[in-house]
Each structure stands twice: as C-alpha cells, then as structure tokens.
Amino acid sequence: MNNKKTEYKRPLVLVADDDEIILDIIASFLEQSGYDSVLAENGHEAIEEFQTHHPDLALLDANMPGIDGFKACEMIRSLPGSRKIPIVMVTALSDDKSVDRAFAVGAEDFITKPIHWAVLRQRLRILFDRKEFQDRIHHQATHDALTGLPNRTLFMDRLESAIAMGHRRKIKLGVMFIDLDRFKWVNDELGHAAGDLLLKKVARRMVDCVRHSDTVARLGGDEFTVILSDASGIENPCEIANKILQSLQVPFNLEGHNVSISGSIGITLFPDDGEDAVTLLRNADHAMYIAKNKGRNCCWIFDTVQNQ
Numbered sequence: 031m032n033n034k035k036t037e038y039k040r041p042l043v044l045v046a047d048d049d050e051i052i053l054d055i056i057a058s059f060l061e062q063s064g065y066d067s068v069l070a071e072n073g074h075e076a077i078e079e080f081q082t083h084h085p086d087l088a089l090l091d092a093n094m095p096g097i098d099g100f101k102a103c104e105m106i107r108s109l110p111g112s113r114k115i116p117i118v119m120v121t122a123l124s125d126d127k128s129v130d131r132a133f134a135v136g137a138e139d140f141i142t143k144p145i146h147w148a149v150l151r152q153r154l155r156i157l158f159d160r161k162e163f164q165d166r167i168h169h170q171a172t173h174d175a176l177t178g179l180p181n182r183t184l185f186m187d188r189l190e191s192a193i194a195m196g197h198r199r200k201i202k203l204g205v206m207f208i209d210l211d212r213f214k215w216v217n218d219e220l221g222h223a224a225g226d227l228l229l230k231k232v233a234r235r236m237v238d239c240v241r242h243s244d245t246v247a248r249l250g251g252d253e254f255t256v257i258l259s260d261a262s263g264i265e266n267p268c269e270i271a272n273k274i275l276q277s278l279q280v281p282f283n284l285e286g287h288n289v290s291i292s293g294s295i296g297i298t299l300f301p302d303d304g305e306d307a308v309t310l311l312r313n314a315d316h317a318m319y320i321a322k323n324k325g326r327n328c329c330w331i332f333d334t335v336q337n338q
Contacts, residue, residue, distance in 0.1 A: 041158060042066045044085040046076035046102065047120070048094045056089065056145075063151055073097025073105075080106050085115065087157060090137075092121035092128065100135050107136035114164070116157040120145065174248040176226055177233035185247035185255055189307040192245075192257050196300050203300040204258030204267040207314035208236070208274065211292040211326045213252035216284070224284040228291070231284075235277040240270060255311070261299055271295045271329035279327075292327035294318050303332045 043065045047053050053069050060067045068083050070076040072094050080088065088106065090099035097105070099119055106112050119132040122143040132140050139153055172184035180188065189205065196203045210232065217225040229252065236246045236254060245257040256274075261267045274293065281288040296317025304310040317332040324330065 040064055040066045041086040042068060042083060043154075044068050044070065044076060044079055044083065044088040046070040046073065046079075046089070046094065046099065047091040048072055049091075052091075059147060059150070063154070065154070073099060073102035076102045077105055077109075080112070080115075081109065084111075086161065087154065088115060088117045089120050089141075090117060092119055092123055092132070100131055103132070103137055104135040114161070114168075116161055118153065118157070177230050177248050179233050179237075179254075180245060180247040182247070182249050185245065185249070185257070186307050186311075188245050188247075189257055189310065192259060193300055193305070193307060193310075195259075202261045202302070203310075204256075204261030204270075205298045205300070205310045205314045206256035206258070206267065206271060206274075206329075207296040207311065207318040208254040208256065209294050209318055209322065210252035210254075210278075211294060211322075213291065216289060216291070220284060220287055220289070224287065224289075227284050228282055228289065231282050232278065232291075235280075236274055239273045239277055244270075255314070267297045267299070268329065268331070271297060275327060275329065294321040294326050295329035296321055296332060297329055298332045 043060050045053060045056050045060070045067055047056070048071055050071070053071070057067045057069060068079050068085060070079045073090075074097050076088070076090060077097070079085075090103055092099040094102075099121065103117050103119065106117065116138045117136060118139040118141055119137045120141045120143065121128065124142045129140055139157065141150055141153065172181060173179065174181045192203050213225065213228070216228055229248070232254070233246065233248065236256070240246060240256060241259070243259040247255045249255055256270075258267055258270065274295065278291055278293045281290045296314045296319070298304060298310045298314040298317060300310055303313045313332045317330045321328050321330040
C-alpha cells in the first residue's frame with residue numbers, strides 16, 4: 031500500500047533515450063546539476079524503471095524503437111501516483127503536431143534537441159520547485175498537523191484502495207478503530223499541551239506496532255484508525271491490536287509527569303463485516319464501543335450476526 035521509493039540522497043530523474051551517447055551526456059549533466067539519474071534505452075525500459083524506482087521527474091525521448099516516448103508517457107500516466115511526477119519530452123521534433131501530442135499524453139514540458147543545457151537546467155529547477163510546493167500543499171491537506179499521520183481524507187482514500195486490492199487478490203483486510211482511555215483526564219489535569227504531546231507519542235508507538243504496508247491514521251481528537259493490508263488469519267488483527275494495547279500501557283513522560291493510559295479497539299474484517307469503506311469504519315467504531323463497555327484496555331472483533 032505504501033509505494034516506497036528506492037532511497038536516493040538527491041532528486042531522482044529517469045532518462046529514456048535510445049542513443050547511449052546522449053544518455054551518458056544527460057546523466058553527466060544531471061550529476062553536475064545535483065541530481066541522481068536512472069537510465070533507460072527504450073520506452074519499455076522507461077516504464078519498468080519508473081515502476082521500480084518511482085523517480086521525481088522523467089525525461090523521455092520522443093523517437094525510440096518499439097514503445098516511443100509519447101506512448102511511454104501515456105502508459106506511465108496510467109500508473110498509480112504518476113500524476114504528481116513531472117514528465118518532460120526531449121526530442122528533435124518541434125512541429126506543432128508533436129508539441130500538441132506531447133502535452134496531450136501527459137507531458138508537462140517540451141525540450142528540443144540539440145539540448146540547450148542552461149534552458150534544461152532552469153526548466154528542471156522550475157519543475158522541481160513547483161513539485162515541492164504541490165507536495166507540501168498535498169501533505170498539509172491529507173495529513174494531521176499535530177501527529178503527521180494521515181488524516182480522515184487520506185485514510186478513507188487508502189481504505190478504498192485497499193478494498194479494491196482485496197477484491198482483486200481475494201484477501202481479507204482489517205480495520206481498527208482505536209479510542210484512548212483517560213485522554214480527557216490528561217487534558218483536564220495536565221493541560222492541552224500535555225494532551226498534544228501524548229497524542230504525538232501515541233502516534234509514534236502505534237506506527238511502531240504495525241507493518242510497513244499498514245496505515246495508521248488520526249481521525250481527530252483521541253481517535254485513531256489502522257488499515258491492516260492483509261488480515262487473512264484472524265490471529266493477525268488480534269495480535270497487532272494486543273501489541274498496540276501493550277505499548278500504550280508503558281507510561282508516557284509528559285513534561286515531567288509519568289502518565290499511564292490504555293485504549294479500546296474495535297476491529298472489522300473485509301469482506302466479512304462490510305464491502306465498502308464507510309460500512310467497515312462504522313462497524314469498527316461500533317466494536318470499539320463494545321470494547322469500552324467490556325472494561326476498556328481490550329479489543330473487540332465486530333460480529334455481523336450478533337449486530338444484525
């Protein structure tokens with residue numbers, strides 16, 4: 031679910047060109063300009079390298095054997111998450127039809143050959159500045175400002191994507207709804223600054239309890255949710271829920287105060303307890319309230335039959 035990119039110290043540029051000499055020249059130029067590069071000699075390789083390395087920008091030659099740059103650009107744009115990645119067409123073609131076609135298939139810019147290196151350097155800078163700004167705005171819109179976790183909007187988007195994957199792969203998914211016990215006491219007795227610090231520390235502990243492919247989100251207040259990307263065995267969500275509960279029982283140091291809290295967790299499974307995001311989250315919330323009524327500091331798995 032988390033589309034992790036291969037780690038590079040500097041922005042990564044995918045370069046596709048069927049001329050090895052031009053590839054080497056562009057790679058050298060990028061190195062001197064402060065970028066890392068991954069190289070492809072045709073459109074097919076470009077698509078594969080894009081999926082493998084998830085670059086920050088792509089430079090595609092238009093005229094390549096087999097899958098040309100236009101088709102490669104179009105196919106890359108059909109991949110999940112590719113819309114945020116700038117693509118620049120680099121080609122000797124400069125007629126109106128070629129320019130129009132480049133933008134029609136999803137390119138954001140057009141550089142003609144022979145390459146004017148100062149122009150390319152400035153185009154890259156402008157595109158990366160724009161991408162950085164757009165990434166920052168997107169992060170602010172989809173993440174909780176306090177904890178840095180995905181917010182409700184991103185959580186629901188990821189849950190819907192997970193459900194689609196679950197349908198395709200015929201696997202179970204898990205959804206957890208977690209409410210902190212005694213959080214109101216912390217706010218009332220120690221103040222909102224201590225409450226905010228507690229939420230940030232809780233978020234870090236929860237992330238440490240799940241797998242890389244899972245998602246921890248904060249819906250608001252002291253309510254958190256988790257998407258378990260594969261819950262094929264019923265022991266799996268229970269084990270992770272208990273791991274979270276145990277981590278919360280370790281006292282938190284809040285500005286010199288050692289505070290102990292607990293949590294109540296409700297769990298639903300796809301497709302058993304619902305086949306859409308809204309139903310799964312609602313049923314997980316319902317199961318969480320049962321856990322609270324059972325004495326808190328426990329988890330409860332939603333039972334479709336018992337709750338009809």
